[in-house]
Amino acid sequence: MRIGIIFGGPSREREISFAGGRTVYDNLDKSLFEAVPVFVDSLGNFILLDWQFVYKGTIRDFYPSVDVLPATEHGLQIYLESLGELSIEEQDKIIAKAGKRLQPNEFKKHFDFAFLTLHGPYGEDGSIQGLLEWYHIPYSGSGILPSAIGIDKAAQKEMLKQHGFPTPDYRTIQHATWADKNNRAALFEQLVSDLGLPLVLKAPHQGSSIGVSIIKEKDFAAFEAAVDRSFFTKTIYKSQWLAMGEEKQLASMKQLVDIREGIGMPLMLDGGDFIYHPEELLRQLNHTFNNTATDSITLTNVEHEHQILVEAFIQGREFSSIVVQDETGKPIALPPTEIVKGSEVFDYRSKYLPGLSRKITPINLPSEDIQRIREATSKLFTAFGFNVYARLDGFITENGDIFLNDPNTTSGMLPSSFFFHQAAEIGLNPSQFLTYIIRTSLAERLKSGKDTVRFARTLAELDTKIKEQQAHRHDKIRVGVIMGGYSSERHISVESGRNIYEKLSSSTKYEPLPIFLTGSNESHRLYTIPINIMLKDNADDIKEKVQHFEQGGKPHPMLEQIIREAESITRKYTGRSLQEPQRITYSQLKNLVDAVFIALHGRPGEDGALQQELEKLHIPYNGSGIRSSQITINKYDTTELLGKHGVSVAKHRMALKEDWLNDKEAFFTSIEAGFAYPFIAKPADDGCSSAVKKIKNRTELEAFTTLIFREMEELDTDCARTLSLGFKEEFPNKAGFLIETLISRNGAKHFLEVTGGLLTSYNPDGTVNYEIFEASETLAEGEVLSLEEKFLAGEGQNITPARYATDPARRQKISDKVKQDLKRVAQILQIEGYARIDAFVRVLENDEVETIIIEVNSLPGMTPATCIFHQTAINGYKPYDFIDRILQFGVERTQLKNQG
Template sequence: MRIGIFFGGPSREREISFAGGKTAFEYLDKTLFEPVPVFVDSFGRFILLEKELMYSGEIRDFYPASNAYDGFKTYIESHPGLAGEPVPSETGTLLSPPDFKNHFDFAFLAMHGPDCEDGAIQGLLEWYRIPYSGPGIMGSAVGIDKILQNDMIELVNNQQKKSWTLRYDQWIPREYPILFQVLKKHLGLPLVIKAPHQGSSIGVAIVKDDSLEEFVAAVNQCFFQIELEGSTWKSFDYAQKQAWGQKIANLDEGIGFPVVFSSKTIYHPADLIKDLDAYFSKESEVAVISSLNAEDQVLIEEFINGQEFSCGCIQFDDGKPLALPPSEVVKMVQVFDFNAKYKPGASRKRIPVDTSLEKNQEIQQVIAEVFQQLGINVCVRIDGFLTEDGTILLHDPNTIPGMSPTSFIFKQMAEIGLNVTQALTYLIRQSVRERIRTGKNTWQLRGLLADLDKKINAHQSIEKPSKLIVFESTDEQYAAARMQYGRLNAEGKSVPVPVLHSEDGKYYKLTNPLMFKEYVADVENLVRAERHPLLTETSQKAAALTAFYAGNVSYKVDIYSDVNALEAVL
């Protein structure tokens, strides 16, 4: 089956999308699927990408093809004149939606944010009868709107979480102080400010101190707006202005281009700098700069003290939910923004949450209920808090979870016995099953599903040779072993057997879940520990699903005195 891997898109999360697209491209089961990279640019064009470009560091490394203008590194939306230009042949080939079916049979969506996770691309694909991964139109529409999510989750589980929705027309400078006082009175400090249609911790700010200046900056950040003081701008030298302009263009820390300033749309940082120079030469005091794709309202919530967790939920073939083991997020920084979220060492993850078995089971239960009642299918990741008094508060259903090889969803699916390659096969297969339920193109999709099932079963019946991956107890060797493990699983020609040569001199044949930890020290601890009962219970519930995608799976760590003894058993 040809799998069109859609990544990029116009959203601020496009680089996270690129990372997910790389995962699908590299880890799809090559005995079942042919990956076809489809890059979606900021103008909404679909480009059949040259495959070697999938190994670029970031999108701006290959698109636009010539990315240099006045010393700035920009995305293509900073060059609107290129919208009507042909795509360079070294980049790829422009596709129109009616031609999709000539190039791929299924669309794997690794895109995030508005237009990508809100039902827009899903609706386009349904119109052209292309099955796609993840939830359908309704689940996607709910999953993109944090304000609507809060209301709907409250209807499902009666949770009580204080919040306030601030419209842009209510954000009036002279009223900043009184608004801050009202919010402090009703919600307390700290305040959590969120842009309602963003993900990856973009457009999230926490106001910790009783500071009006901090509050104003946080709300503007989530409206994707900047209030720039004239005195600040005049204090900048040339290099500082250039650095400021580049920061605005960087989607992980700026508001992105195009921007609106003095009722004018500006596409490039060099042009914005020129206009600001002219503006402040007239003794103006404040410049208000807004993203062209600014939010029209922001969500303001009370700060929740408690253990933060993230829990995935998938489906059985009959559509019933299976909540995966929840992961606790142990933050090592005060503010968990975009950079902290994707910075090594900014957090630790443990599975399951450090609480009782019963409370972990309760988390799974409420996750499964919300999954069903919000009209989501195939897969979702829902975040939440477990407070000191045992209350479970949920937020932010994520219908296209981040998909780096060590993302939450893959770590949690590993606990039921699926490696990344098998998890991707599940996402494709179950998505086809859910698209059948829409009543569109039904018999063709049934045929596609039957053909895929036949190939999966045939693939499972082939006996493959084992291949040892022996590594020493260092983080560097563990990371290399994980990469080799993933590549061999994707090739499908052998069964990789990871073996840790431990600090105690023994050799441990590792289970699949142990290849999804962050540090080798975590593995060292777990090979000597009893498996948590929640992990055992969840894997038993998933046994039939796991057997279909992965065959017989063992969760027992075997110990050997030397490699020869291990090889003799294999």
Template sequence: MKIGIFFGGQSREREISFAGGRTVYDNLNKGLFEPVPIFVDSLGNFIHLNWEYIYKGTIRDFYPPMSKIPATLHEFQLYIESLGALSTEEQEAIIAEVGTKVQPESFASLMDFAFLTLHGPYGEDGSLQGILEWYGIPYAGAGILSASIGIDKSVQKQLFENFGIPTPKSTVLTADAWQQSDKAALFADTKKSLDFPFVVKAPHQGSSLGVAVVQEDTVEAFVDAVENAFFIEKVTRTQWEQYTAEDKKKFVTGLIDIRQGIGLPLILNNIPSPVHNPKQLVSKLDEFFAVSDAEVAELKAVDSEEMVLIEQFVEGREFSCIVVQDEQGKPLSLPPTEIVKGKDLFDYRSKYLPGMSRKLTPINIETEKIRQIQKACADLYAKLQFNVYARIDGFIIASGEIFLNDPNTTSGMLPSSFFFHQAAEIGLTPSQFLTYIIRTSLAERAKSGKKSYAIKELMHQLDEQIASQQQQESDKTRVAVIMGGYSSERHISVESGRNIFEKLSSSEKYEPIPVFLTGSGEHHELYQLPINIMLKDNADDIKTKIREALEQPKHEVIAETIENASAITNKYAGEVSFVPVPLTYEQLAEKVDAVFIALHGRPGEDGAVQQNLDKLRLPYNGSGVQSSQTTIDKYMTKEILKEHGFIVADHRMVYKNEWQEKGDALLDEIESKFEYPLIAKPSDDGCSSAVMKIKSRQQLADFTRTMFRETELPTEEQRNALGLQKNEEFPQKTYYLIEELIDRKGADHFLEITGGMLTKWENGEKTYEVFEPSEALATNEILSLEEKFLAGEGQNITPSRFAPNKERQAEISAIVREDLKRAAKALNVEGYCRIDAFVRIWEDKVETIVIEVNSLPGMTPATCIFHQAAINHYKPYDFIDKILDYGMRKAQYLSV
């Protein structure tokens, strides 16, 4: 069955939709389905996307293509609407660079079924569902009526009241009423009617966009929250005139980001002509303050809300519950998940960045109350006429009263989202759950009386194929995917491991077995994971759930839900285990044919796991023990590269014992060799963990004290001194690395890159295939965790922009890739790796300055090594397959 996956879209949630579409594309069972990627751009065009672009980190990395963006705007990340009013011909020329434009009347020639991962207006509101029904394409999820209810928070509120369903008190404020109101009086009236504090929401947005909790009892805080929900931003004359050119660029960059700012195009002070691009916005603001006497400029998104919802703040435990249809079409609530946040608002960052919040399933309250939540969610699902599945959020307060809120007919579909997280509690992998959603959606669409016979034929064929797959004995290659660890990179390792597991589990060649590693450097603890534990939110939750599963009986609600969903689980998954299995390395060798090490930092990249696998002659991915021990050590890596003639940054190690002995005298020694700013970072951690640009002696002292602290966690004073966020990890070490700041040094062009590669066996020899490097652009001084791993964050341009001229571009790329290959050879890297470097370019020479080498690079869904592999025609699965193939061939070669 051909499955058209609709992703992207016109809403502010388009990046999460893009990432969710990629998840569906990768996880569809390839024995049952053929995925067809349909990217919806922000102008509403449907594009049959070339598969290479599915694996870009963000939409802005490929669309519009860099070739279509004026050179003056290359420093900004832009969506296509920033190019201004485009003719049909201009749009089609842009589309042709990434795929093929598709008209709705042609959908039937491309697909048998549409899987919708679009969020917000135009995708989650019934609009697209109506188009698909018109053209006779069955689709996933809610129908037109329930979708239109699910998108509108204000309509939901009215329905809740009509049905007598407890929900926080609320009021609606229109844009016109807001403009004409006395803000202080309105604030006072709102406090009287809703109590204080309260929440202000944009009623047609998801992902916590346009949402703010008003906790400060001031008119200013109230105004800020309401204008945030209306997508209005204000800038004062004083503020603007004090900005440097760089400050203006930073302000505008934040403003045009649709996840935290108001986006483009926008209206400046009600002037009818919209501002489309950031350069134009800077000019317009300069001009406005030059010719106007106004002290404030108001900026408003063209697609702003016309009303906002103001809602009573509920002090209670927050939960989210996925409701699905059972085999008889009745609503079945999965175990509700409690959201444990670091702050009052479960915001975009908390929702989508690994380790920034915790999801506890089921919610940690009395069992009977959990059952009441499940019943309330199932009842609401039925009353709102939802179908197939929905996500319903809510609160339970101290008195035990349940408040339901924000039902969604399209859940986020990132790998660790509630959608997959709760399905795993009944034993379904993401691949199996997607099959269930498609089959259930077909049954629901057949009820409409539109093309029912054809839809039932599809259902019948799918049922036969599902049954056939269940009966087949597996002769697949068994691969243990080891994830987790005990370093500050453990959460990202889990994301990498899950991604590898999901890529392999949807294939017809491999049977992946998820394995979690924890413990210490002295003793590794291994556990084979059931799917429900593998899909917990982060490594710490997985560790906790392993212990609970081994020591305690299964929670009553989980057991009941498994029983209630047994018909679903038996059909789509067969026999399922929910208990983790402790393993030794010897027991692991009896279970599997090969290992994929998805660990980052220690252990994994330091050769410790490899030593154990070598003893058992168990093939694995990546470099061997000696090379891993070298590349984990950034100091040693630089020393070896320097011996081989590479340019490296000046560097030195800093040790805890010398800090204890010398104190401030140690800072004097560092200052005698290095100028500020300098770079300080752990010498054996990655993922941007604790990498800082140090600008002063005080900052260097604060960094050193925090790194060499005696307590496991930094103190509040240490966090404040270094500007660490509440949940941000900062490792505790006995040594760290100082490096000179690598700068332009007079080069004509200077950029930061990251380059991946693959090694192969050809005619009995190891060869290196070096990919086109990506150009990494940091919003601030150092590439952040978000920019590397959070969906929609960061900018990785692949290939790097070495030169505007094609011939010169190819020439420089060849030089840089040869340098990266020489570095890999000097360090004896095998399998694959990622090398980070800076490049200085003059008219007559090119310098590559290697920063570090990652022997087990991050393999999360959006990581740029997949973008690079795609240029060489490797889909992520193909790339992973090649990595495993090399490891198994190497093991055979060594055993001869």
């Protein structure tokens, strides 16, 4: 069955839609479905996307392609709409670089069913649903009318009241009313009088907490800014702008044109003129404020909200509940999740970056309260006419009052989303849940009375295939996916492990088993974990659940009830029940699996310790062997060895805690004698940008040293402030850290940071063959590449292949030289399986190339958006194919050793 995955779109949530579409593309069961990626650009064009582009980190990485973008002096990132009014011919040229334009009347030629991962206007509001019904294409989720209700928060409020659901009191502000600046102060007074403080402001047609603000105090200026934010308008004042200076102006501009945090492009000026490109806006602001008497400019997005919603603040615990329907059409509310935030607003970063917020499932309440939430959400699902699945949010107060708001007909579909998180509590893995969505949606479309014979036949065929698939489940190769750990990289390790698990679980060849590792450097423990625990929010939540069961704890009684209610669903799609976590030995592991995929980062995993245990029992595993892992785990040892072999590396040294304790002043003076500010300080054996800092002066060096050598778990707040640590940013505790000179252009005509992946295979004579991929150029917003830029959907930018030169022949020649350098590094370090090598590249006047190696990861991050998948795609490997090759190499290596 051909499944057209429709993703991207014109909304402000397009990056989440893009990442969600990739999740569906990867997780559709390959024995049942063929995935067809249909990308929607921000002008609404449907594009049959070349599959390689599905694995780009962000839409901006490939669309529009780099060669059609106008030069940007300040590196401002743009989407298609910033190219201005484009003719159909101009659009077609851009589309042709990413795939093939699809007209809606051609849909049927390419897919039998549309899986919708679009968000916001055009995607969740009935528009795409109506288009698909017109062309007789069955689609996922709710129909036209419930979708139209689900998108409009203001209309929902009225309907909630009409159906007798308690909901926070609210008012609306019309855009035309707000335009009259004279009435604003009186309006604020009235709202505070009617609704009290705090006030919650929302953009009614947006999701992912875009355009949401909370006003806690009677502060008119804050209120005015928040209303503007919800309307996607902004007034810039001359005095403030000129006081900023160039660097702050640029940072402000980047935030202003961001479609999630700012108001986005294109914009309309006070006089009605349109501005499409951020560089054009920057020029306009500077020209106006430097050359005219104008004291302010108001900018408004061309798709601003017509009205905004102002709600009374509910003091209570926030929850989110996915409601699904069984085959009889009866709604079943999955266990509601409590959202524990670090700030008042569950914002974009908190929603999508692992470890920033906590999702506790089920919400920690007495069973009777959980059941009341479930009954309320099921009732709302029915009252609003939702189909298949929906996400319903709300609050429960200390008095036990339940307030429902923001019902959604489409949920975010990232691996960490509520969507998969709650389905796992009844035992469905993401691949199985997607099969459920497709099958249930198909049955729902039958009820429309359109194409009933064809839809019924398709449904019967799918049911037969699902039964056949269950019968052959035991014929697969069993792979233990080890994730977690105890380093500052443990959350990213879980993301990598889940991604590997999900790619394998949707394959026709492998049956994965999730295994969680925890403990310390002295001793670590392995546990088999069920899908619901694997999909907990982060590594610490998983550890907590594992300990709960190890200490004799039982599943939450409410979970047992929900599992019973959902038995008809789980029996059909999984054929098994949820197990409890079990501690296992390495000998027991050998009996459970045919091979292991180590998805750990840092120690243990990348240091040879785990490999040693697996080799004793002849268990095949991924990645490098013991000796190579022992070297590459330590950045100092790696650069020392490479330097001895004549490879260019940064000047480096270790800074040790014992020297600092012995004489602090001598410690700092010694470093300053060898390294001029600024330089780089970082842990020698942690990755994922953990505690990598550009140190610009003695104060920062003292703060870094105090934090990394601290005795306590807590961070010193003054030091954290000095280093501008982000919210919940982890900082490891070490006995030493690495200092490196800051690598600079040094007169090169072109200078860039790259990360290059590789894959190994065996030649017929048993020697190792290295396949080096085209490196990605990494663009950092700040001083070093951040965790967000590496792992948060829509953040950061990787250009693959790296732009060494504009002329294609010269670019390839330089790339081949860089690849040779990376291959030599891999050979010196005896890398096996796969790896990622980070480097700086200087291209000199005569096209001579200098590759300066920063670090080598023998088990690189394998999260869904990681750039190694962009590189493998160029060589024709989908992520699953790449993972399959990695596992094959591990199996062959074990066989060769056993023969030897």
